[in-house]
Amino acid sequence: MRTISLCKPIGWLYETHIFTQVWKLTQCVNPPLAPTLNPRTTWSNAMKNLTSGLLLAICHNSFSQEPIFATISGGDLYSFNIETCTRTFKGATGYGFGDIAFTPNGELWGIVSGNLYHIDTTSAIATLIGSTGIGAVSLVGLNDTTLLADLGFNLYGINTNTATSYYIDHIGYQSTGDLTWYDDDLYIVTAAGQIVRIILNETYSSILSVVPIGSSIPTCEGAVTAAFIGDYNSIVGFHGPDLIKICQIDGTYQTLCPGLNFGGTPGAASIRLASQSPEPLSCIPTSIQRSPAAMEIFIYPNPTNSSINISSSIPSSYNYSIYNAIGQLVRFGAAKADTAIPLDDLCNGMYSIEIRNETKKFRQRFMLQ
Incomplete structure (x- = not known):
């Protein structure tokens, strides 16, 4: 790396x-x-x-989807195409992961019972890395060797080489399932069904501010950020079998792919997208x-x-x-x-x-x- x-x-x-x-x-x-x-x-x-x-x-406002993966309750791994609302079975991991996450180099990771695993995206074979020492169920990639995790209102970092974890800062909100990046900021879905924006410092070693966004949304066990044709990127939540498109500005949402992920979604993962220019000021489709x-x-x-x-x-x-x-x-x-x-x-x-x-x-x- x-x-x-x-x-x-x-x-x-x-x-x-x-x-x-x-x-x-x-x-x-x-x-x-x-x-x-x-x-x-x-x-x-x-x-x-x-x-x-x-x-x-x-x-031509073309669209090419970055990889989006999710697991269902039994641990089976799927890849998703949200443009066509289809999913593809990749294999059985054998573990009921609380969450999965990509690091920027395209490696997939999962956490269950405090243990960190590396997941092969072709075969779905999961390899134990070690114990993190924390029972986190929310993951997102930070860099090629670091994951961020949310547990008990706090934010942690996890080293993917050793599985060791370290405390970063207090969030004040608890995620029920996932963390995702939108441009330069981190977002979580809380236990109260609310989307929250987390602004970190330049070294990602402390939290500068935490901002709840809009009113309640359906509780999502998984969340990713995806690109869309002729429009800004959007947060996509996995609400039971349904995929919903969530506005990162005001918390409004709409159903995107109903009934696509039958079996439930303990965890979902996408690779962090490049920051957009111009910065989104609205979630109304713009056909940019x-x-x-x-x-x-x-x-x-x-x-x-x-x-x-x-x-x-x-x-x-x-x-x-x-x-x-x-x-x-x-x-x-x-x-x-x-x-x-x-x-x-x-x-x-x-x-x-x-x-x-x-x-x-x-x-x-x-x-x-």
Whole structure:
């Protein structure tokens, strides 16, 4: 496992019509064990080795679902496609997990009776890592070696290499089943059937504020965050056999896939998505146009393994910035017309590229693998 440290300029690259300053990540190193790690800089190896094809094509509001998994009461593992409201049986884990969670590198984990297991997403075989020392039933990934867990109104961290846990801070609310990320903040579904936003500090070592959102919602044993066609990302709750779409702003909800997950949902897992730009201000479907026609921008290939190409009919020069999955700037420059940006020095994961001129701004996610 590798992570990205700070960036530094390494020189200038001559592209069509213009010189571009190239920034390079200094190195990818193994993260220290929690709690001394700085997850906001170590999480940049996010979503590594995904083979489900996260293709978000420019100009067409395309949708490519990041992996979503859930277990039912008997421990059987399923993958879900919420676009088509279908599920696929992956196998029997043999354990009635209280919850499951992905780390950003695509590894799946489960917890039951205080024990942490690694779960193979192809065979569903569960391998014991060790005892966490806490009876948590809510998990979410923080970085490649750390999970967050909720127990008894408190937030904990769990090291995936050793299963050891450590106390982070007091939440004041208790989750009945799951934690999920939405952009830069953590959300839980409480025992009272309420969604709560948790704002953490930059090192994820303490809680800055806890904000209850809206009125009561149906109690959800599992929760994930998913991307949707032409709209903002949304929290999806597993309420019995039903999947419901929950607004992270006001707590309103609507049924998404009724009766899909018969057998109940003790736990659900999704990989943390890249933060969105612009930031959602409403949960009303917006049919967001990711590429304004006036800009006529195409970015390809997606996914890519070496470089990303910008094809544009913009007559004037434009600026571009590339951000990793947690919003850190890893490359920027200026160009005109068609440009190829080398990515060989970056770690695998999800990135977003932002292109701006005097009047327009465009942002698109892409996968480096």
